[in-house]
Amino acid sequence: RVTLDNVPSWRERTGVSVDVPGHGPVTGDVAYGGNWFFLVSNHGQSLDLNRVAELTDFSTRIRESLVRNGVTGRDGAEIDHVELFGPPADPQNHSRSFVLCPGLAYDRSPCGTGTSAKIACLAADGKLQPGDVWRQESIVGSLFEAGYRRDGDRIIPHITGTAYVTGTATLLLDPDDPFQWGIRR
Incomplete structure (x- = not known):
């Protein structure tokens, strides 16, 4: 298990409604947790892996x-x-989530940036206090435990979970490439 502190996170807007074709109105919050999220609790979907x-x-x-x-x-x-949020499969947890990422991929984890955005919303609503732990399940059943400390009008989330090495890479840097270490200003 590892624990990390994430970037400052906050809820930008609450109660935003959009009309979703084939479904009707959906209401959620816009929040930042390292990425921009639209978080929806009342959606009528069953959050099952199948x-x-x-x-x-x-x-x-x-x-x-x-x-x-x-x-x-x-x-x-x-x-x-x-x-999308829904009831957890394990009653010891607070919520289950499905996270749609760019490229139509979904997250196998509860999503660190998404969990950070979620607890920013909970903190804004007074439903999670500093020092409290939020247990977030993913669509596949993996788990993160999250908490936060205040940082002005934002929060600094800390996320605990299990991580696995899923790949390695070798970077080749051409010594003649003026941008081998990136573009610096």
Whole structure:
């Protein structure tokens, strides 16, 4: 198990409604936790692993509705993650989530940035206090435990979970490439 502190996180807007084709109105919060999220609790979907295709389609339609309605993060930032919440499979946990990421991928974890956005909303609503622990399940049943400390009008989330090495890479840097270490200003 590992624990990390995430970036400052906050809720940007609450109670944002968009009309989702084939479904009707969906209401959620816009929040930042390292990425911009639209977080939806009341959506009428069952968050089961065998429904990933349907959840992906539904979440994609939400994201398209956000774009169509001009709903963005701060300074026009694209909301490129949609997170659906529902009852946990394990009653010891607080919530279960499905996270649609860019490229129509879904997160196998409860999503560190999404969990950070979620607890920023809970903190804004007074439903999670500093020092409290929020237990967030993913669509596959993996678990993060999250808490936070205040940082002015934002929070600094800390996330605890299990991590696995899923790949390695070798970077080749050409000594003649003037940008081998990136573009620096």
